[in-house]
Amino acid sequence: MSDRIKHLYQRAGFGASPEEWEQLKRQGFLGALEQLFTQAHAAPPLTVASFEDLAEATMEDRRKAGRMLTQSYTLEWLDRMADPTESALLERLTLFWHDHFACRSILGHLAIQQLNTLREYALGSFRDLCLAVAKDPSMIRYLNNQQNKKNSPNENFARELLELFTIGRGNYTEQDIKEAARAFTGWGSNYKGIYRFRARAHDYGQKTFFGQSGRFNGEDIIRIILDQRESAEFLVRKFWDYYVSAPADEGLIQELTSVYYESDYHTETLLRYLFAADWFYDQRFRGGQIKSPIVLLIGLRKTLGLQFGKPAAQARLLRALGQTPFDPPNVAGWPGGRHWIDNATLMLRLNIGAGLLSKRELDLRFRDQPELEILSDPSTRKLEAVVNLQSLLPMMTGTDLVADFGTLSDYLLPGPSRIDMTSLVGLVDNTEGEERLRRMLLVLFSLPEFQTC
Amino acid sequence: MKRRTFLKNTGLASAALWAPSFLNHLPGQTNGKILIVIQLSGGNDGLNTIVPYRNDKYYELRPDIAISDSEVLRVTDELGFNPSLSDLQSLYDEGWVSIVNNVGYPNPNRSHFRSMDIWQTASDSREYLTSGWLGRYLDSQCNGCESPHYALELGQGLSLALKGEQRLGFAMNDLRQMERTNKNPLLSYLGQQDTPDHEHEEVAYLYKTLLDTQSSTKYLLEQTGGRRSRANFPATPFGRDLRQVVELILAGNTSKVYYVSLGGFDTHANQKGPQGRLLSIYAEGVKALAEELNKHNLWQDTLVMTFSEFGRRVAQNGSRGTDHGAASNLYLLGGNLRQAGFYNNGPDLTNLDKGDLKYQVDFRNVYANVLDSWLGASSTSILNKHFDDLGII
Numbered sequence: 001m002s003d004r005i006k007h008l009y010q011r012a013g014f015g016a017s018p019e020e021w022e023q024l025k026r027q028g029f030l031g032a033l034e035q036l037f038t039q040a041h042a043a044p045p046l047t048v049a050s051f052e053d054l055a056e057a058t059m060e061d062r063r064k065a066g067r068m069l070t071q072s073y074t075l076e077w078l079d080r081m082a083d084p085t086e087s088a089l090l091e092r093l094t095l096f097w098h099d100h101f102a103c104r105s106i107l108g109h110l111a112i113q114q115l116n117t118l119r120e121y122a123l124g125s126f127r128d129l130c131l132a133v134a135k136d137p138s139m140i141r142y143l144n145n146q147q148n149k150k151n152s153p154n155e156n157f158a159r160e161l162l163e164l165f166t167i168g169r170g171n172y173t174e175q176d177i178k179e180a181a182r183a184f185t186g187w188g189s190n191y192k193g194i195y196r197f198r199a200r201a202h203d204y205g206q207k208t209f210f211g212q213s214g215r216f217n218g219e220d221i222i223r224i225i226l227d228q229r230e231s232a233e234f235l236v237r238k239f240w241d242y243y244v245s246a247p248a249d250e251g252l253i254q255e256l257t258s259v260y261y262e263s264d265y266h267t268e269t270l271l272r273y274l275f276a277a278d279w280f281y282d283q284r285f286r287g288g289q290i291k292s293p294i295v296l297l298i299g300l301r302k303t304l305g306l307q308f309g310k311p312a313a314q315a316r317l318l319r320a321l322g323q324t325p326f327d328p329p330n331v332a333g334w335p336g337g338r339h340w341i342d343n344a345t346l347m348l349r350l351n352i353g354a355g356l357l358s359k360r361e362l363d364l365r366f367r368d369q370p371e372l373e374i375l376s377d378p379s380t381r382k383l384e385a386v387v388n389l390q391s392l393l394p395m396m397t398g399t400d401l402v403a404d405f406g407t408l409s410d411y412l413l414p415g416p417s418r419i420d421m422t423s424l425v426g427l428v429d430n431t432e433g434e435e436r437l438r439r440m441l442l443v444l445f446s447l448p449e450f451q452t453c
Numbered sequence: 454m455k456r457r458t459f460l461k462n463t464g465l466a467s468a469a470l471w472a473p474s475f476l477n478h479l480p481g482q483t484n485g486k487i488l489i490v491i492q493l494s495g496g497n498d499g500l501n502t503i504v505p506y507r508n509d510k511y512y513e514l515r516p517d518i519a520i521s522d523s524e525v526l527r528v529t530d531e532l533g534f535n536p537s538l539s540d541l542q543s544l545y546d547e548g549w550v551s552i553v554n555n556v557g558y559p560n561p562n563r564s565h566f567r568s569m570d571i572w573q574t575a576s577d578s579r580e581y582l583t584s585g586w587l588g589r590y591l592d593s594q595c596n597g598c599e600s601p602h603y604a605l606e607l608g609q610g611l612s613l614a615l616k617g618e619q620r621l622g623f624a625m626n627d628l629r630q631m632e633r634t635n636k637n638p639l640l641s642y643l644g645q646q647d648t649p650d651h652e653h654e655e656v657a658y659l660y661k662t663l664l665d666t667q668s669s670t671k672y673l674l675e676q677t678g679g680r681r682s683r684a685n686f687p688a689t690p691f692g693r694d695l696r697q698v699v700e701l702i703l704a705g706n707t708s709k710v711y712y713v714s715l716g717g718f719d720t721h722a723n724q725k726g727p728q729g730r731l732l733s734i735y736a737e738g739v740k741a742l743a744e745e746l747n748k749h750n751l752w753q754d755t756l757v758m759t760f761s762e763f764g765r766r767v768a769q770n771g772s773r774g775t776d777h778g779a780a781s782n783l784y785l786l787g788g789n790l791r792q793a794g795f796y797n798n799g800p801d802l803t804n805l806d807k808g809d810l811k812y813q814v815d816f817r818n819v820y821a822n823v824l825d826s827w828l829g830a831s832s833t834s835i836l837n838k839h840f841d842d843l844g845i846i
Contacts, residue, residue, distance in 0.1 A: 060721070060722070060772075104566070159579070287653045287655075287656065288653045288654075288655050289655070290659070320609065320610060322610075327566075329566070329570060329613075330566075330567055332581040337655075338655070341658070341659065341662055342610075342611040342616065342621050342622075342624065342662075343601060343611065343621070343623050343624055343665070343666040343669070343670075344609065344610050344611050344624040344626065345610070345611075346659065346662050346663060346666060347666060350640060350663070351637075354637075364609075415651070416649070416651055418643075418646045418647075418648070418649060418656070418660065419642075419643065424639075427639075442639070443639060446637075446639050446640060446643065447643065448643070448656055448659035448660050448663060449656055451659055452653065452655055452656055452659070
């Protein structure tokens with residue numbers, strides 16, 4: 001049963017700290033599952049800064065301040081993900097939506113507003129979420145709906161809404177995009193980042209969309225798209241990639257699509273169904289997900305109780321590994337899976353554990369990248385953190401090496417490892433206590449298996 | 454020796470137990486051609502690089518930052534080089550430079566990141582690809598490119614340009630650090646483990662990438678231990694990268710594609726000084742590279758392509774700088790150009806798109822030329838559609 005809990009917490013959350021792990025095992029699978037949702041419902045909304053909080057006079061300075069703010073919100077988000085008293089389910093699901101509604105937000109007060117919106121509707125109805133995102137100032141700017149006016153429509157948002165956010169290619173025509181764009185004309189935001197409907201820019205005329213005709217506005221368009229079962233299937237495939245991470249099993253995709261569609265896109269219903277399904281824990285679905293940089297980092301934080309000397313070094317690490325929150329590669333989000341891996345990112349991943357445990361320097365230098373002046377702070381080039389092994393020590397016998405390796409692998413790896421741990425006995429000879437534990441962890445963090453969950 | 458005691462006995466030594474498959478046989482015959490791509494990151498202001506010094510509109514729109522006709526290094530009756538490009542001019546005079554004006558793509562995107570992705574993936578403006586054009590060239594089974602370092606990027610990370618669907622290029626960072634990592638006995642040990650039956654294919658993929666990385670690193674460390682170039686490269690990271698490229702080429706390295714970047718071109722304010730400094734670093738670097746390779750009879754087998762993700766707004770902004778623009782110029786350097794000089798006329802400053810230059814040449818026409826004529830590949834399959842060859846290379 002503890003295998004199920006591990007799989008659930010790795011996929012629905014970010015793994016578990018040693019204390020959480022012990023407590024979850026005592027609770028049992030059903031209790032552990034319920035706890036995920038209880039915590040999610042108890043999570044308070046974020047404190048959202050307003051435009052007035054950015055006092056800088058010039059636009060350039062305000063942009064810079066906005067970027068710094070975005071980074072500080074990123075760091076706060078990472079803290080929430082790692083904090084056992086926060087909701088891991090909600091944060092990981094919010095990360096899913098942040099990837100789904102991929103949006104580059106360089107202005108911090110807009111970034112946090114969007115994050116709050118994603119969080120607020122994360123477990124509720126996708127209909128509400130989708131509409132809220134269509135009115136989100138950051139998205140309005142990112143996909144040029146600000147420029148979408150009756151006399152000069154801009155199709156960017158309408159196109160991505162259909163292609164990437166709801167139903168996917170092959171289910172609509174170029175004419176549908178044009179008509180949808182007309183329906184969203186006038187949906188803008190003011191300079192402070194507050195949604196504004198500009199009636200004079202809105203096209204109130206007749207539109208024909210998905211074979212239906214009427215004086216549609218944006219709300220109608222979203223309603224009509226989501227009335228199609230194909231939309232539920234499109235979204236389910238994205239959930240599948242994120243939570244199941246395996247080649248599609250068409251039977252199961254259809255099963256989940258029915259659940260989602262019949263619940264009228266109630267995301268909590270879908271996730272509860274998924275996590276309660278026996279097949280979710282099948283051997284074929286375990287260990288096949290290459291951890292995203294954020295999942296990897298948060299897992300390490302939880303396991304080692306890391307306290308960073310310069311928390312901003314985390315942002316640098318995530319950039320080096322290819323995943324910067326609020327800065328996805330494009331509106332299609334992070335491609336994920338094997339796309340996380342190249343020679344540079346793999347070697348960095350395999351060395352992070354060693355870097356943290358043995359104070360070996362982790363090089364996070366960058367070439368100049370435009371608009372990323374935050375990263376030029378040289379003090380964030382080294383990933384330095386205080387490691388706390390105290391909560392792991394009680395799991396160890398301290399004498400039975402095979403048993404201790406087994407306990408640690410069981411806690412840290414998704415399944416059996418390629419190497420026979422006993423062959424590494426030489427590494428821990430003549431050590432004891434914390435040092436012995438440190439060396440065993442060093443081995444485990446260096447394993448490619450640790451990069452998967 | 455039993456694995457059981459392997460680490461105990463060998464301690465920190467023992468790097469070379471694994472035998473990389475591609476080193477066991479000689480790489481297939483390549484056509485010997487080398488491609489070096491130089492990326493000017495941040496959006497280089499093409500108009501102040503190749504200056505239309507006879508154009509009144511240019512001086513009218515840039516009262517404070519235009520290059521005056523007394524400063525400009527004249528090349529044609531209309532166009533001249535930025536005064537910081539004297540080193541590039543001397544290469545031009547040798548017939549080693551071809552300049553393509555007004556390069557861009559339809560529906561230009563003015564975000565650095567998006568536009569860079571478009572250039573690196575060779576996509577349409579509204580298309581999102583997860584592989585790069587050089588990565589797809591690697592996928593096309595080019596001769597010898599089964600080893601990752603066939604396409605080598607100098608820098609901390611691997612650009613999307615060098616990531617294919619099946620194959621990846623190789624990012625080469627600080628060599629000493631790579632050497633340390635490669636000597637890590639634990640990682641060497643892991644690289645040799647057999648595949649158990651239960652293993653997930655993602656795990657197998659990670660192990661394979663680890664082994665390939667170790668093999669390529671070992672090979673590159675051997676290669677860089679060899680030739681030293683005495684050429685006069687600028688003492689900047691970019692200069693050191695180009696020196697590294699030259700030394701690898703002189704050592705007979707099997708890499709055929711090199712990717713180097715020079716950043717800092719995002720000149721929103723007081724741009725004249727900073728842009729000039731960057732351009733002179735660029736020109737000094739490529740001159741040293743060209744001369745050194747020419748000395749060793751390798752310049753005729755080398756093509757250097759320089760691009761930036763976009764040019765800049767034609768009119769200056771309020772802080773003596775320029776904002777993000779669209780089309781710009783692109784430079785091809787080599788000892789064996791079919792058409793040196795200016796490929797086409799300079800920009801028409803009276804016919805702008807929202808204040809930006811309109812593109813005349815799609816950058817993918819340049820890629821097609823590079824792929825078909827230089828790398829001997831099929832551009833139509835790599836670029837997913839046909840683009841006419843420019844005939845420069």
